[in-house]
Amino acid sequence: MSAPATSAQFHRDAGRVAHDLRHRELMQKALGGYYLKRDEQKAKYTDWQQARTAAAGIKYEAVNHLDRHLVEFAEKIAARGAKVFWASDGAEATAYICRVAREGGVKTVIKSKTMTGEEIHLAQALEQAGHEVVESDLGEFIVQLREEPPYHLVFPSMHLTRGEISETFERKLGSPHAGTPEELTMIARGVMRRKFCAADMGISGANFAVAETGMISITENEGNARLSTSLPRIHVAIVGIEKVVPRLDDLAILLPMLATAGAGQPITAYNTMLGGPRQPGEIDGPEEMHIVLLDNQRTRILADPEQRDALHCIRCGACLNVCPIFKNVGGHAYGTTYQGPIGSVITPHLRGLQNWKHLSAASTLCGACTETCPVRIDLHHHLLQNRRNAVQGKAAFFEKWLWRGFELVMRRPRLYRLAAPLNRLATKFQPLIQRTPLNPIRAWTNTRDFPKAPAQSFKETWRQRRNAPSAPDADRA
Amino acid sequence: MQTVPDSRDRILARIREALQAPAPRRHLQTHGPAAPADGSAKSPEAWLPPVPADREGRVALFAKNSADLKTEFVRCANHAEVRARLDALAAGAGWRRVAAHRFAAGEDAINSLGLPVTWTDSGYTVPDIESADAAITGCDCLVAQTGSVLVTSRSAGGRVLSVLPPHHVILATRDQIVGDISDAYAAVRRNHGGEAPAFLSFITGPSRTGDIERILVLGAHGPKRLTILLSDES
Numbered sequence A: 001m002s003a004p005a006t007s008a009q010f011h012r013d014a015g016r017v018a019h020d021l022r023h024r025e026l027m028q029k030a031l032g033g034y035y036l037k038r039d040e041q042k043a044k045y046t047d048w049q050q051a052r053t054a055a056a057g058i059k060y061e062a063v064n065h066l067d068r069h070l071v072e073f074a075e076k077i078a079a080r081g082a083k084v085f086w087a088s089d090g091a092e093a094t095a096y097i098c099r100v101a102r103e104g105g106v107k108t109v110i111k112s113k114t115m116t117g118e119e120i121h122l123a124q125a126l127e128q129a130g131h132e133v134v135e136s137d138l139g140e141f142i143v144q145l146r147e148e149p150p151y152h153l154v155f156p157s158m159h160l161t162r163g164e165i166s167e168t169f170e171r172k173l174g175s176p177h178a179g180t181p182e183e184l185t186m187i188a189r190g191v192m193r194r195k196f197c198a199a200d201m202g203i204s205g206a207n208f209a210v211a212e213t214g215m216i217s218i219t220e221n222e223g224n225a226r227l228s229t230s231l232p233r234i235h236v237a238i239v240g241i242e243k244v245v246p247r248l249d250d251l252a253i254l255l256p257m258l259a260t261a262g263a264g265q266p267i268t269a270y271n272t273m274l275g276g277p278r279q280p281g282e283i284d285g286p287e288e289m290h291i292v293l294l295d296n297q298r299t300r301i302l303a304d305p306e307q308r309d310a311l312h313c314i315r316c317g318a319c320l321n322v323c324p325i326f327k328n329v330g331g332h333a334y335g336t337t338y339q340g341p342i343g344s345v346i347t348p349h350l351r352g353l354q355n356w357k358h359l360s361a362a363s364t365l366c367g368a369c370t371e372t373c374p375v376r377i378d379l380h381h382h383l384l385q386n387r388r389n390a391v392q393g394k395a396a397f398f399e400k401w402l403w404r405g406f407e408l409v410m411r412r413p414r415l416y417r418l419a420a421p422l423n424r425l426a427t428k429f430q431p432l433i434q435r436t437p438l439n440p441i442r443a444w445t446n447t448r449d450f451p452k453a454p455a456q457s458f459k460e461t462w463r464q465r466r467n468a469p470s471a472p473d474a475d476r477a
Numbered sequence B: 001m002q003t004v005p006d007s008r009d010r011i012l013a014r015i016r017e018a019l020q021a022p023a024p025r026r027h028l029q030t031h032g033p034a035a036p037a038d039g040s041a042k043s044p045e046a047w048l049p050p051v052p053a054d055r056e057g058r059v060a061l062f063a064k065n066s067a068d069l070k071t072e073f074v075r076c077a078n079h080a081e082v083r084a085r086l087d088a089l090a091a092g093a094g095w096r097r098v099a100a101h102r103f104a105a106g107e108d109a110i111n112s113l114g115l116p117v118t119w120t121d122s123g124y125t126v127p128d129i130e131s132a133d134a135a136i137t138g139c140d141c142l143v144a145q146t147g148s149v150l151v152t153s154r155s156a157g158g159r160v161l162s163v164l165p166p167h168h169v170i171l172a173t174r175d176q177i178v179g180d181i182s183d184a185y186a187a188v189r190r191n192h193g194g195e196a197p198a199f200l201s202f203i204t205g206p207s208r209t210g211d212i213e214r215i216l217v218l219g220a221h222g223p224k225r226l227t228i229l230l231s232d233e234s
């Protein structure tokens, strides 16, 4: 049985990064500050745990009446002039957006951060159709220049040092060497200002879509989403269907919680609600606004009541930040759009269980993700369920026989008695083949010691003591 | 552009079929304390950071949050002081031209600067706003809980003015302070009647990024400085 290429890639990259001390130091530094700020911020809540329950309740309500809320959202925002396009998959979405760009005579597209756009490779599709695409989020801009995917849902360039970023800017932008984050940020700001003023189309995601008022809500810190959605003639927002919430007031709790869980902020610098293109009487704003509602297998998660709550996700990234696996293997090893625990849970639904089941195995099941999730997604149990689903009817050959043998031995005391000395023998010889292909359980023992069998089994000890007449009395004394 | 056939009906059919099977309300069952058993469910905002009920307490909280956020928050006794503070800002930073819109609490103060002003009210060009030294706008309200300012396309001179120039100055009055975001939405409903503006934005501190080594840098794309001049006189 050969592992799929996705799994081989994960094991290779994870193994490499896990031993990279520089990577470990970067992660520790970046996340250390995050933990402090997050805890400080959480402590200000009257009751963070109750807030989580309330936030989960809002998303439960939204997701479990998704049809109703989506229709209301689409009708309300269309009534104010936005064009709504429902896309079954990435191909439909990108074809539509490329068509809007073509018919609008678009040359330059400026993008603000959208993971949903990443998911459907929107930038690549637009570039192939001959449009220039510029990422405006600083982190995304940096990884775009390096032709890398984002490293983290929320912190795309967290794996790079200022030195590496300066080197990238020098090479790609011809800018002078810059020594501080401040200087580097100002270089990017300058480049981007020119792009903003020239772009014909702005692309954004949405963190929430409000049914009651027909608005999308965009959360950001830099101001690039505000510029991308207001300066260009055309604004396209790509919105996963699970982003809908029933009421505007729901944002009163979700916006602060998203920022607190994701970045330890009371709320992010800009939270913008958009309810249509430029309205009569307005002095600015895009002439056209397009909302692309994307399914792309989300209805598959919806159809699994056990894991439906995975659609509650508000992409705060908190579960990545606390995950021992993410911290050790980094974001690129996953090979997915969505990294970390939530990525391991949903990628099998989005892209096929057999090719992505290894991600659910790459977990200590410590539950840190579940504990931190602001919308109470039962992440680590979902990983366990994925493991179960992956082996149902398709257990690995070796594992199947291992368990059969185990059952056989456990049911027959005589065989079991025989197994004890065999086990001792195995313990003796195991180290000889520990890291060689001869070892059938090397995946397990490569990084762990095989437990030592005791010199004597309990039964043998018991028998010995009974045969020595004084022993039981001594025990009782 | 003509309407293009899409997958609306197919997606809705898939959703409806998927929802045939109910999902457990696991967030109520297996984690943490449940909501009060007597059904006295408070509004969810009750779990957020507490906000004083009185206006003075709210102003104090807003001032404290502003300091944390690196917003320059200046309390002024009356409109004359606002005018003086605005003059001082202009002189201190050497403004040569500002962009603004016309609003009751601000127009006089802006005019009294004696600087060229690009007014956005009857249309503008992007380079004119881009090259202004500061933007001066009004707002709908100030949110004590988060230190945010709520601007809308109607209260802040459009969608672009409050984000493009390097320094954003907001002129507000004490009676615009509200408790939390819910209150802010209520204020928008009050200020604008049935149909809310198509652009609302909570601005919380100057534009920022932490994308390089998670080190805070102000002025990523939007203003590097955010100043709020709050007048006690309404």
Ligand code: SF4
Pocket: A261, A312, A313, A314, A315, A316, A317, A318, A319, A320, A342, A369, A372, A373, A374, A375, A376, A377, A379
């Ligand atoms: S699963 Fe929860 S913690 Fe993870 S990104 Fe989504 S909302 Fe945040």
